[in-house]
Amino acid sequence: MKNVFKKVVSFTLAAALTVGSMFALASCGKKNYAKDNETIKIGVSGPLTGGAAKYGIAVKNSAKMAIDEINAAGGLYGMKFELLALDDEHKKENVTTTYSAMYEDGMQISLGTVTTAPGLEFKELSKDDNVFVLTPSATGDDIVEYSNAYQMCFADSNQGTASAQYFNANYQGKKVGVFYKADDEYSSGIYEKFIASLDQSFKSAGVETATFTGDGLDFSTQVNMLKDCEVIFLPIYTEPAAAFMKKGVGVISNSAIYYGCDGLDGVEAEFGTWDEFMAIPQEVSFLSHFNSKAESGPAYDFVQKYNATYDSDKEPVNQFGAAAYDCVYAIFEALKFAKENLGKEFDESTSPSDYCDILTEVFNSDSFVFHGITGKCEGNNKSDISWDDSGFVNKQADKYVVKPAN
Amino acid sequence: MEFLLTLINGVSLGGIYAMIALGYTMVYGIAKMLNFAHGDIIMVGGYSIFVFAATSFGTLPPWVSLLFAVLMAVIICALLGFGVEKLAYKPLRGASPLAVLITAIGVSSFLQSLAQVFFGSAAKFVQFPDLGSLSLGELTVSYSTLITLISTVIVMLALTLFVKLTKTGRAMLAVSEDREAAQLMGVNINFIISITFIIGSSLAALAGLFSLMNVPFIKPTFGSLPGIKAFTAAVIGGIGSIPGAMLGGILLGVVECFSNSVPTLAPYTNAIEFAILIIILIVKPTGILGKKRREKV
Numbered sequence: 001m002k003n004v005f006k007k008v009v010s011f012t013l014a015a016a017l018t019v020g021s022m023f024a025l026a027s028c029g030k031k032n033y034a035k036d037n038e039t040i041k042i043g044v045s046g047p048l049t050g051g052a053a054k055y056g057i058a059v060k061n062s063a064k065m066a067i068d069e070i071n072a073a074g075g076l077y078g079m080k081f082e083l084l085a086l087d088d089e090h091k092k093e094n095v096t097t098t099y100s101a102m103y104e105d106g107m108q109i110s111l112g113t114v115t116t117a118p119g120l121e122f123k124e125l126s127k128d129d130n131v132f133v134l135t136p137s138a139t140g141d142d143i144v145e146y147s148n149a150y151q152m153c154f155a156d157s158n159q160g161t162a163s164a165q166y167f168n169a170n171y172q173g174k175k176v177g178v179f180y181k182a183d184d185e186y187s188s189g190i191y192e193k194f195i196a197s198l199d200q201s202f203k204s205a206g207v208e209t210a211t212f213t214g215d216g217l218d219f220s221t222q223v224n225m226l227k228d229c230e231v232i233f234l235p236i237y238t239e240p241a242a243a244f245m246k247k248g249v250g251v252i253s254n255s256a257i258y259y260g261c262d263g264l265d266g267v268e269a270e271f272g273t274w275d276e277f278m279a280i281p282q283e284v285s286f287l288s289h290f291n292s293k294a295e296s297g298p299a300y301d302f303v304q305k306y307n308a309t310y311d312s313d314k315e316p317v318n319q320f321g322a323a324a325y326d327c328v329y330a331i332f333e334a335l336k337f338a339k340e341n342l343g344k345e346f347d348e349s350t351s352p353s354d355y356c357d358i359l360t361e362v363f364n365s366d367s368f369v370f371h372g373i374t375g376k377c378e379g380n381n382k383s384d385i386s387w388d389d390s391g392f393v394n395k396q397a398d399k400y401v402v403k404p405a406n
Numbered sequence: 407m408e409f410l411l412t413l414i415n416g417v418s419l420g421g422i423y424a425m426i427a428l429g430y431t432m433v434y435g436i437a438k439m440l441n442f443a444h445g446d447i448i449m450v451g452g453y454s455i456f457v458f459a460a461t462s463f464g465t466l467p468p469w470v471s472l473l474f475a476v477l478m479a480v481i482i483c484a485l486l487g488f489g490v491e492k493l494a495y496k497p498l499r500g501a502s503p504l505a506v507l508i509t510a511i512g513v514s515s516f517l518q519s520l521a522q523v524f525f526g527s528a529a530k531f532v533q534f535p536d537l538g539s540l541s542l543g544e545l546t547v548s549y550s551t552l553i554t555l556i557s558t559v560i561v562m563l564a565l566t567l568f569v570k571l572t573k574t575g576r577a578m579l580a581v582s583e584d585r586e587a588a589q590l591m592g593v594n595i596n597f598i599i600s601i602t603f604i605i606g607s608s609l610a611a612l613a614g615l616f617s618l619m620n621v622p623f624i625k626p627t628f629g630s631l632p633g634i635k636a637f638t639a640a641v642i643g644g645i646g647s648i649p650g651a652m653l654g655g656i657l658l659g660v661v662e663c664f665s666n667s668v669p670t671l672a673p674y675t676n677a678i679e680f681a682i683l684i685i686i687l688i689v690k691p692t693g694i695l696g697k698k699r700r701e702k703v
Contacts, residue, residue: 049519051627053527182673211672215631217621220415221666224408239529243621250539250546271531271623278531314526 032351034106039082040348042067042328043107044136045098045122046114048087051215056114058321059136060085061310063111066328076335079348081328088118095121103129108352109359111327112149114320116140116156116185123149132356134331134363136323139262140185144391148356150363151393152323152330152374152385154289156186159261160193162397163233163287168199171257176202177229179222179244181236182211190235190261217243227251234260238267238318245280252282255405260286266318268293268402283405289374290319291400298373298382319374326372330385333370334362341367363387407544412667413660418551420659421558422620425613426636427643427651428565429606435582435646436602439503442510443490445633446517447483447607451614452624453521454479456532468535479611487607488600496596514630521626529625532618550619557616561609562652569648574601582646635662638683644696653694658682 034041044063046056060083067081075081084107086098095118102110103125110126112135113119119138123146126133133149141155154162167176178194181187195207208229210222217240226232230253234241241264248256264286271278294300302325306317335358338344342365344358362368368386375383375395385395426448433441458475466474494513498506537549569575580588581598589595610629617632618624635658643654658679665675686693 049522049527051625051630053522053626057527209669210666211669212666212675213673214676215627216662217623218415218419218662219621220419221412221663224411224415225667225669239623239625242529242531243623246622270528311526314528316528 032349033104034108034351035349037106037108037348039080040076040108041082041084041102041106042109042111042331043084043086043102043105044111044114044324045086045088045095045102045118047090048085050089052090052115054315055137055318055320056085056087056090057315058318059111059114059324061315062306062317062321062325063136063328065306065309066325066332070328070332076332077339081332088113090115090118092117092121094118096125099125103131103352107131108350108355109331110134111136111324112143113138114324116143119143130353130356132352132359134327134359136327137320140189147391148360150387150391152327152372153262153319153393154397155392156189157193158392159287159397160190160235161197163190163235163259163261164194164197164199166259166287166399167202167231167233168197171231172199172201174230175205175208175228177208177210177226177232179210179212179219179226179232179234179236181213181240183213184236186263187235194233194235212240219244219247223247223251227253229256231257231259234258234264236260237263238265238270242267242271242278245282245284246278248282249280254281256282257405258282258284260284262286262288262290262319264288264402265290265292265400266316269312269316269318280403281406283401284403285399285401287397287399288319289395289397290322291377291398292317292319292322293400293402294377297377297380299377302373322374326370326374326385329372330370331359334359334368337365337368338362364389408667410545412663414545414547414551416660416663417656418554418659419620419663420639420656421554422613422616422632422655423636423639423658424558424652424655425561425609425616426632427640427655428562428648429609429613430637430640431643431645431648431651432565432602433606434640436578437491437495437599438585439495439506440510440637441495441603441606442507442633442637443513443517444606444610445629445631445636446514446521447487447490447610447629448614448617448632449521449624449626449629450486450517451479451483451611452532452618452628453525454482454611455615455618456530456624459532459534472535476611476615479614480608483607483611483614484604487603487610491600491603496599518626518630525626527626529623532622532624534619534622537619550616554616554619557612558652558655561612562648565605566648574598578602635679638679641693642683642686644693647693647695647697650693650695 046059047053048056064083067083071080084102084105086101088094088098099122109132112133113122114137116138123143127146127148136152139153139156141157144151180191208226210225265288291299292303302322303317338358370385371382372385375385376398377383383395387393429444455475458478459471462471462474490513494509498509539546539548569578577593577598580593639654639658640651643650661679662675665671665678
């Protein structure tokens, strides 16, 4: 009898302890670190040092520029914004630190991460805390898996498919080559979708494939493998692409066409004018949501302002920055929309979770259309940008010719 | 033909690795430390060439300006190597190898961050005078490839002769054999270690030149991967051995290019190179040309 009593007591105590700790945990998760905020804090985690630093720095600078503009113009109903930007070195394992530091510093809304690999960690953390994510440039399809996440950039699958469609329509009969980075989610993700959507006619003629890994830039072997191709698809970033094209001078036919995705944007800003320095004879073009070479219109204005604000020689502007600029304004417009059309109330101390619910409702609403500098801008008009419920962006991409064939 | 071309590319890339590996191996052989900042000295050399070539282009004939830039890079790197040793490593002489290793990694990130502050994170294009290429029937080899190869061989021979024939060279050998005994015989250890760092860093400047001739872009992380590859090469060849560094470097370069030329293997190139390192460490831990040292009890 005594034993039974002991068992009951111990079981009750254990149960009480479990339930109690669950409550403690729950209240811990609900703690609103933003309750003493004097500004609305937007956080972003990106590479500010290391090999991918130029992307993170462009995002940080551009987001800062947008926030400064908004604040100078009086803010959002008088409320000011503040940017929190921490360095994840483009490494997944650093995200727990950057995320928690920003969350505990009162981050209410986030731009997620700049690059895809760290973003895969960020999405889990932000989902657990219900923090809104609008990433400027993490293109992985999985980034927007959960309902709190949206992309300003095109998803990889979208870019791969759109590029293949362009090839199917314009390059029939030409021999296709692909050069991609096998250990990079962005590059291999686009490659897989590209090959899947490419017409059978190209594949029966044989698609040549060359790859590289790591940070090495010696591509003599790869250039040699693709030397007979007439159109070369380069779903990679500017540095390897420029190194590849430079090595290709005199090896790859002058009439060949280099065709890339949004990663190729900025190649000209970084390496100076093509004719003078690079002496690359082939046509270079890319499919992107932002034209950093625009000669007028919103994209041009943005590039001018960026170059006037920051040292464009050290940290040249790229589409990552343009997308971050759009992200900040999209959040700004969405909050305005929430107040005026949906009657939502919020202030500087509203919790991240409440902001997430508000913004998710706006971004899923069919009547919310944002006008930005990325996407296809006609003349001086800004583009139309909207989001579908799964978090993917709807806007028009365009093929930009960076440099025609000589 | 494809085979021959890949082989030449591989040997040329290997020559660059070998040049860096020589620096690693010398510093290890004499100071008994792994200078993980060695790769970043290559980066500093690369930026020096970038700065001096850019400022003197136009005012001087291209060849003269290139030679001037290389000379300046060698001087800057030699001074940097000397300074790093004096400031960061010398106070730790006699400390545990781990402390020295961590310091070297610290120096490496310091130099990278410094370069990012000065030059920004984006890559810079470095302009070189066009050297042209040599055509032998169907085979076309660029002169920069040939220059890399020939220079590496000359440097290796010169270094071997220097160590064997000069008084300073023999003092280096003595220090690497037994530091205390050498000191007792009147060898100035500090001087020898400084000289080693100066030579190693000058070679790093040349490695920077050859890397840029191969791929004309520079950024703050420019030296990281070549540095690690060259370290691997030095260990494969037998760390501490000068011909071993050469052999390891060329072997690694050739393996890299051949692996890249086979589409199914290409994604695993780096993995293959480091797998070779592991195999060598298991089968012959001293490296291919490394000396076996009998442990005395």
